[in-house]
Amino acid sequence: MPRLLAAFLTCVAAALLAAGTAFGIVTALDATPEQQNVPLVTFPEPPTGAASSTAGSGAG
Structure with missing residues (x-):
């Protein structure tokens, strides 16, 4: 019985330590x-009046 109690208390202490560490x-x-x-x-802003060379170029 003392070993079972010691194992139980060890598990409880380990769970409390893990929860306290996570909270910390x-x-x-x-x-x-x-x-x-x-x-x-x-990057610098492109000029507003310049037309983009890639926009509107259809492939096909």
Whole structure:
């Protein structure tokens, strides 16, 4: 009987430790500030009056 009790208590302790760790990780991730969404590469805007060479070209 003592071995069964020890096994049960070990399982309960492991489950509590896992739940506490998961809760701590989620709390730590929520506490970190969000990163700015700044693109690494930017492309210049095309001129508004220029016609696109690929638009309207029918194949066939």
